[in-house]
Amino acid sequence: MGPITLTPADDFSHRFLEPEDLPEGCDEYYLRNQQLGHNPEQYRRLRADELEVLVKNGNNAEDWDKVLVADPFRAKAVLNCEFAGLVRIGKLEKVMLTHHDLHVPAGLTHSRVINCDIGDNAAIHAVRYISHTIIGEQCILQSIDEMHTSNYAKFGNGIVKQREDESVRIWLDLMNEAGGRSVLPFDGLIPADAYLWAKYRGDTALLDRLKLITQQQFDAHRGYYGTIGAQSVIKSCRIIKDCKIGNAAYIKGANKLKNLTVHSDFDERTQIGEGVELVNGIIGYGCRIFYGCKAVRFVMGDNSSLKYGARLIHSVLGDNSTVSCCELLNNLVFPAHEQHHNNSFLVAALVMGQSNLAAGATIGSNHNSRANDGEVVAGRGFWPGLCTTVKHTSRFASFCLLAKGDYPSELNITLPFTLVSNDVANDRLILVPAYWWTHNMYALARNAGKFAKRDQRKRKTQHVEFDTLAPDTVEEIITGLDSLAQHTGRALLQQAGSHELELTTGHTALKNNDARLADTVVTIDNAEAGSRTAILRNPARSYAAYRQMLLHYAVRNLVDYLQATDDSTFQSMLEDLGTQPRQTEWTNLGGQLMPAYAVTDLRARIGAGELTSWDAIHEEYDRLWAQYPRQKQLHALATLRLLLGNDITNEQWDRALEESVNIQRFIRDQVYSTRAKDFENPYRQTTFADPAEQEAVAGTIEDNAFVQQVREETEAFESLIGSLKATS
DSSP: OOSOOOOOTTTTTSOSSOGGGSOTTOOTTHHHHHHHOSOGGGOEEOOHHHHHHHHHTTOEESOGGGEEEOSSBOGGGEESOEEESOEEEOOBOSOEEEETTEEEESEEESOEEESOEEOTTOEEEEESOEESEEEOTTOEEEEEEEEEOOTTOOTTOSOOOTTOOGGGOOOEEOSOTTSTTEEOOOTTOOHHHHHHHHHOTTOHHHHHHHHHHHHHHSOOOSOOOEEEOTTOEEEEEEEEEEEEEOTTOEEESOSEEEEEEEOOOSSSOOEEOTTOEEEEEEEOTTOEEOSSOEEEEEEEOTTOEEETTOEEEEEEEOTTOEEESSEEEEEEEOSSEEEOOTTOEEEEEEEOSSEEEOTTOEEEEEOSSSSSOOOEEEOTTOEEOTTEEEESSEEEOTTOEEOSEEOOSOBEEOSTTOEEEEETTTTEEEEETTHHHHHOHHHHHHHHHHHHHTOOOSSOOSOOOOOSSSHHHHHHHHHHHHHHHHHHHHHHHHHHTOOSOHHHHHHHHHHTTOGGGGGOOEEOSSSBSSSOEEEEOSHHHHHHHHHHHHHHHHHHHHHHHHHHSTTOOHHHHHHHHTTOOOOOOEEEETTEEEEHHHHHHHHHHHHTTSOOSHHHHHHHHHHHHHHHHHHHHHHHHHHHHHHHOSSOOHHHHHHHHHHHHHHHHHHHHHHHHHHHHHHHOTTGGGGSSSHHHHHHHHOOGGGOHHHHHHHHHHHHHHHHHHHHOTTO
16 A cells, blocks of 8 residues: 555545544544533534635635634634634634734634634634644644644653554653663653653662553543644744644744644743754743754753754753753753753763753763663763763763863762863873862852752742752762772872771871872772773862861751751750761752652652652652751751761850851852952953953953852851850
8 A cells, every 4th residue: 555545535534533442422522622621512603694705715614514613703814714624713803913023813814724623813824734733712823834633642742542552652762872771751751750760770660650650641542632822823834743732832933843742831931943843752831942953752841942953862851951052862861951062962871960061072972882881970060071072881970070081981980079181191080079169169159059040940840959069969078088088098008108097097197188198199999990090189188178068068057957947056956956877878869859768768659559640759759858958957967967076065066157157258269269360361361452441341350240149148147157156
């Protein structure tokens, strides 16, 4: 049989559903009527005078008795149209619809309409073929080649319909090109869901339940119509098939939109622009997709953007992310990801958010195995610099910055806030732990506020921890202190030919900034595959910085407790929070931090069938998020005890408060000095004729809004701490 079949002209608009797909007593419009959202009985048949006007205006119909209208109906507004099947047209008045500089009259002209419901005062002009679609009120549809819906439409969800084979189910191959971490896309999926599904692959009970929950989340009956929400504008597009589009969406010049759910609302409008091709996906609220982008088998979180030819394939992109001019393939990316340049490439990676890929970065482009089954795992704040090449399989702690370089082997960087550089001249790897704290405080301090400010979501289904210092990074720091001590102690003992305990020796030397360290080369094990040496630079300074970060984290969170709890004192806080052991294992679930045991419990409850829907699972996320502030305060107190001892006195607390003020002042000064370098750099001054021109163009350091903000925060913190001292 050829690709084209012949159907009787009088029959082509019928049999959208086969008899076996219809429940007893239902016609082929039963699901359509459920979707319509208002009473189909409001429509009536055409009057003779209206029919006369319609025919005179060049309209024709397969059966005029199936063209129903609501009152008032202005027949003059329908011109040169062809109708087939059941077509219901809402109110049609003498009004103009205006969107930006586009002004079009309500009505239908030069269009072919098959089995559609058209909302009040919609404008449908030059739509060559539109079928099985429910169009909201006051929509503008103009210059569209095809807009239709199949009877098996799934709108981007990874389900199978009646009489469909399992082989047609759509999966997303996340984090691994070989497909070992496949996840079903669905309307409502957030990065936490994707991580839960893709990460715990040994938990077969969990995997089976998640697949069942997803299938049961959606009706498997055939016959759902595509929908266009109220006041949406779709113009100059080619093919739109099997799409569910929300309110107030703006779509212009798209080449192909197929099997999609496009969320949009009046407060969070989604926009899709020229040359875009999107297939098999879910698009969140407030998204922007423009200028030749391609996305296939994907989920985009709320308030995210694809621009300038970006490619997103087999990936989940978290909320508040921006991707331009690059390619993402087989990735799970948590919220607040930035990737802006044409020649950057991210493949088979788990990137835990607040990340940025620079131009020329190719993360995971080279496999170090016989198959394409390698992976990259990058903690929060991952930032590979210009022209950085990283191979599978590699792992990075939080806030790792990679200097430009072609890294020849797999990397395992466990120290957070580290600058990693490839010393080609000496054929070695260089690590500078706590680099952000010691060398680029402006960027580090601005991080949390920057991402929180950019979070314009109205529906915050995916909870996100934006603070740089949080339980996940703090635990990495604590582990990092021991790592620094062990490797430093080993280097000192080898130099002295001694056999004392490496860890004790290292901690003592680093705390005291032992003079021997100036002449000691400290190496670290297992940071890179192969035989190259990996060097730890400035371990004593890194060690001191880590301890400052721990103290500041602990004090700030405990101060939050004292502020939030009426009539509390340091001693009452100790009694309330108790002496629980420090929670050492935390999970970043899509951007939301929670104790690892909570994830274990959640998995068990899902696998046992206690949580039977994604809504129920999301409610658990909400419950755990509500517990998180206190969990963080408990963790902060345990961290302070790690630094000061188990029995913290009032005097020790006061000294900790004073030290935290000093640290905040250090942050203030470092924010100023690291930003001032940009203004004082003589090479940046070479393009200006004099300081006046530079100030007019670039401003001054004193005018910098963030510098001013940190100064104000420091003054407020100093005042607050003065009121909280236990012995004052």
